Amino acid sequence: MKKTTRHLSLVATGGPKIASPGTCAANSAVVPISAAPRDDDDDPIRRRDRTEAASPVINAAVTYIQAMAGRRAGYAADHTCNLVVAGWEGGPGRREGLRAERALRKLTRLCRAHAGGSIVEMRAKASVAAWIVKSAQSREWEPQDQEFAYLAACAADMEHFCEGLYAAECEALVQ
Numbered sequence: 001m002k003k004t005t006r007h008l009s010l011v012a013t014g015g016p017k018i019a020s021p022g023t024c025a026a027n028s029a030v031v032p033i034s035a036a037p038r039d040d041d042d043d044p045i046r047r048r049d050r051t052e053a054a055s056p057v058i059n060a061a062v063t064y065i066q067a068m069a070g071r072r073a074g075y076a077a078d079h080t081c082n083l084v085v086a087g088w089e090g091g092p093g094r095r096e097g098l099r100a101e102r103a104l105r106k107l108t109r110l111c112r113a114h115a116g117g118s119i120v121e122m123r124a125k126a127s128v129a130a131w132i133v134k135s136a137q138s139r140e141w142e143p144q145d146q147e148f149a150y151l152a153a154c155a156a157d158m159e160h161f162c163e164g165l166y167a168a169e170c171e172a173l174v175q
Contacts, residue, residue, distance in 0.1 A: 057116030061124035067100035111153035
């Protein structure tokens with residue numbers, strides 16, 4: 001891999017500026033800064049991190065829980081009679097609610113398609129299911145049809161995932 005070099009131009013009246021190689025600003029000293037080559041592709045942890053960060057399942061799960069948590073936090077500050085700011089009437093509460101709905105619809109579709117078969121993605125799906133159940137048990141809100149649809153799709157997806165693991169486990173025992 002090619003070693004790259006950048007130059008930092010220290011200008012007396014303006015602070016540091018990046019100068020292209022071979023150039024120099026008036027009243028400045030050019031100091032080469034060597035950037036060591038990065039071999040991220042050889043690092044399995046960085047490769048895994050990039051894969052997980054690109055997962056639509058993990059992104060939708062995080063978006064849903066963050067939106068619901070933001071909405072819940074808004075209720076602590078909304079002292080209007082009918083919670084019109086934090087609720088569904090408009091404002092930030094409505095925006096957070098719509099974000100959560102979109103994320104949950106996406107997660108439901110991904111579960112039905114059995115997308116995201118890694119352990120970390122399955123844990124993200126299970127975390128959303130646990131969030132819904134915990135919120136319902138604490139009587140913070142009543143689950144709607146969309147939440148029940150997600151729970152059913154998530155359960156079917158978990159069953160499908162476990163069937164694959166069980167088949168592999170049985171095959172390993174036979175060999």
